[in-house]
Amino acid sequence: MAKKRILITGAAGFLGSHLCDxxxxxxxxxxxxxxxxxxxxxxxxxxxxLENFEFYHHDVSKFVHIPGKLDYILHFASPASPIDYLKIPIQTLKVGSLGTHNLLGLAKAKHARILVASTSEVYGDPIVSPQSEEYWGNVNPIGPRGVYDEAKRFQEAMTMAYHTFHKLETRIVRIFNTYGPRMRLNDGRVLPAFIGQALRGEDLTVFGDGSQTRSFCYVDDQVDGIYRLLFSDYTQPVNIGNPDEITIKQFGEEIIKLTGTKQKLVYHDLPVDDPKQRRPDISKARAILGWEPKVNRTEGLKITYAYFNSLPEKEILHKDFTYFNKH
Structure with a gap:
């Protein structure tokens, strides 16, 4: 029996590579x-x-062709950190719009089911917590984060249009903060930023007063949620994340304890439109997918820290705080 064939875009990225595995x-x-x-x-x-793996170096914002049969598509191609999408805002918008359109067209041509990676950023700076899938969000379309937030919101709209008009088999996952090995140490997100500073012996930079919250999901849990959603019959967006909420200040203190650094927390102005709270309502994931996170933060952080600590020294020493300097 022939193996099922799946296209994974963004395959060399953090989440994409774990999905390939x-x-x-x-x-x-x-x-x-x-x-x-x-x-x-x-x-x-x-x-x-491996015989069961092949790789195409290609930009999905251009026409996408895959020879032969295709059963599934996972669309995970997109910059996903503030540093990235502020450096390459046009490409971020294009991969969420043109790239999504190209892959939906490919799925239609191949009669394949497609799952698109959306994000908790569609909720913007939320005024309700926890965020359920029914919440429409509080997004600034012309702010610095708008290129990412609105690309993802458009992506969801385009995906649902293909589902309703073309009867395409579609799935939408809204991904909340995820962490683990293969994250880039200097991508601007809070967890690698804190660990990078700890490894360099620097004080940990907290933006704002540290009262803003995040909820961190270990990558293996995230991948399992995505896997279950792809093979479910549910076509509306589903939050996949860990509802265990923590303030940035508390999280910084956890990182100091984990790494044994002698440094302290230092405070800087909050970037524009930075979300004040982020916590998923995962009632749907529990009920529909039978999914909830299993890896606690203490365990996941130990694995992640060990990965970062094993990187070459030149990567640990390299810093890029474009986002924070500009905004």
Missing amino acids: RFIKEDFHVIGMDNLITGELRNIEHLFH
């Missing part, structure tokens, strides 16, 4: 695609020798 493990033929604008080949090089 999962579907290889599940005995799929995996076709990875990435333009490497933020992805890194080292995340998937361990798969290159």
Whole structure:
């Protein structure tokens, strides 16, 4: 019996590479695609020798062609950190719009089911907490984060249009803060930023007063939620994240304890439109997918810290705080 074939875009990225691993493990033929604008080949090089894996270096914002049968598509191609999407705002908008359109068209042509990666950023700076899928969000479309937030909101609208008009098999996952090995140490997100500063012996930078909250989901849990959603019959958006909420100040203190650094927290102005609270309502994921996170933050952080600590010294020492300097 022929193996099921799945295209994973953003395959060399943090989440995309873990999804490649999962579907290889599940005995799929995996076709990875990435333009490497933020992805890194080292995340998937361990798969290159496998007969069930192939890789295309390609930008999905351009026409996408995959020869042969295709059963599933996972669209995970997009910059996902503030530093990235402020450096490359046009590409971020294009991959969420043109890229999504191209992949929906490919799914239609191949009669494939497609799951698109949306984000908790569609909720913007929320005025309700926790955020359920019924909340429409509080987004500034012309602010610095708008290029990412609105690209994802458009992506959801386009996906649902293909579902309702073309009867395409679609799924939408709204991903909340996820962490684990293969994150980029200097991508501007709070967890790698804190660990990077701790490894360099620097004080940990807290933006605002540290009262803003985040909820961190370990990557293996996130991948399992996405896997379950793809094979479910549910076509509306589903939050996948960990509802265990923590303030940034408390999180910084956790990182100091974990890393044993002697540094302290220092406070800077809050970036424009930075969300004050982020906590998923995962009632739907529990009820529909039978999913909830299993890896607690203490365990997940130990694994993640060990990964960052194993990186070459030049990566640890490299810093890029473009986002925070400008905003």
